[in-house]
Amino acid sequence: DAGVIQSPRHEVTEMGQEVTLRCKPISGHDYLFWYRQTMMRGLELLIYFNNNVPIDDSGMPEDRFSAKMPNASFSTLKIQPSEPRDSAVYFCASSIMTGRPLTYNEQFFGPGTRLTVL
Amino acid sequence: GQQLNQSPQSMFIQEGEDVSMNCTSSSIFNTWLWYKQDPGEGPVLLIALYKAGELTSNGRLTAQFGITRKDSFLNISASIPSDVGIYFCAGRFRASNTGKLIFGQGTTLQVKP
Numbered sequence: 742d743a744g745v746i747q748s749p750r751h752e753v754t755e756m757g758q759e760v761t762l763r764c765k766p767i768s769g770h771d772y773l774f775w776y777r778q779t780m781m782r783g784l785e786l787l788i789y790f791n792n793n794v795p796i797d798d799s800g801m802p803e804d805r806f807s808a809k810m811p812n813a814s815f816s817t818l819k820i821q822p823s824e825p826r827d828s829a830v831y832f833c834a835s836s837i838m839t840g841r842p843l844t845y846n847e848q849f850f851g852p853g854t855r856l857t858v859l
Numbered sequence: 860g861q862q863l864n865q866s867p868q869s870m871f872i873q874e875g876e877d878v879s880m881n882c883t884s885s886s887i888f889n890t891w892l893w894y895k896q897d898p899g900e901g902p903v904l905l906i907a908l909y910k911a912g913e914l915t916s917n918g919r920l921t922a923q924f925g926i927t928r929k930d931s932f933l934n935i936s937a938s939i940p941s942d943v944g945i946y947f948c949a950g951r952f953r954a955s956n957t958g959k960l961i962f963g964q965g966t967t968l969q970v971k972p
Contacts, residue, residue: 745901772958784902784947784962797959832901836958843909846890846951846960850901 743767745851747833753857759821762854764833765814774848775808775818776832784832790816823858830855865948865963872938873971880966881932882948890951891924891931892960897944905946906933928953938970 746765754760766773774789788798793810801808805824810816820827834848865882872878882891890909894902906915908924908931915922921934931950935942948963 774958783964786959789958791958834901843890843951844907846892846958847904847907848892848960849904850894852899853901 745833745835745849747831747851747854749854750852751855751857753859754823755859756824757822758858759819760823760827760856760858762818762831762833762856764816764818764851766816766833766835767837767849768814770835770837770849771813772836772838772848773810773816774834774836775816776834776850778830778832778853787818820856823856825858828856828858863948863950863961863963865966867966868964869967869969871969871971874938874940876938878935878938878942878968879932880946880948881930882950882963883930884950884952884961885929887928887953888931888950889928889953890960891922892949893920893922893931893933894947894949895944896947896965902947935968938968940970940972943968943970 748763771792775787776784778784787800788808789796790810808818830853832850832853834850836848863882863884892907893905895905896902906917906922911928912926913924919936923932945965945967947965949960
C-alpha cells in the first residue's frame with residue numbers, strides 16, 4: 742500500500758524565492774495535515790484539511806505561507822517569499838474517519854521535505 | 860500554550876535492556892499516540908490509546924493511557940539496535956473540537972550493541 746507521498750524530498754533555495762511543497766495523502770483518507778519540524782520547536786501543526794476544506798490554519802506562521810487542497814489526492818504548501826528561518830523539515834500527514842470513534846487521530850506521515858533557504 | 864512534557868529527553872542503553880518513557884499533560888486527553896521517527900524519515904505510528912487505563916502492546920512495545928487521562932507511558936522490552944530513533948508522544952485534548960494533535964518534544968533512544 743502506498744503511504745503518504747511528498748515531493749520534493751529536498752529543496753534548497755535562495756531567500757526571496759517561492760517554494761512549493763507537494764503532498765499526496767493515502768487514498769481514501771479525508772484528513773490532511775501539514776507540519777513543520779525544527780530542533781528548536783519540534784513538530785508544529787501548520788494547517789489541516791477535512792474533505793479538502795481548510796479547518797484550522799492557526800499554525801500558519803504568517804501570510805507568506807499558504808496551503809491548498811484542490812482535490813482529495815493532492816495538496817500544496819507554498820512559501821512566498823521564502824526566508825532562512827523557514828528552513829525546516831515539512832511533513833504531510835493524513836488520516837481517515839472510520840466507524841471507530843477518534844480514529845481520525847491516527848495520523849500517517851509522509852517522509853518529509855527538507856527545506857533549506859540560503 | 861498547550862504542552863506535553865515528555866521524559867526523558869534522551870536515553871543511552873545496552874542492548875537487551877528494557878526502556879521506559881512517559882508523557883504528562885496538565886489537561887485531560889481523550890487520545891494518546893506514540894510514534895517513532897528514524898533519521899531522515901517521517902514519524903511512524905506505533906500505538907494508539909483511547910480509553911483511560913487502556914494497556915496496548917505492539918510486539919515488544921507496550922503503552923498505557925493513564926487513569927487520570929493526563930499521562931501515558933511507553934515501554935520497550937529487550938531493546939535491540941533497530942530500536943534506535945526518536946520516540947514521540949502525541950495527544951488530543953478532550954476539550955478540543957479540532958483534529959489537532961499536540962506532540963511531545965521526543966525521547967532520543969540510543970542502543971549499544
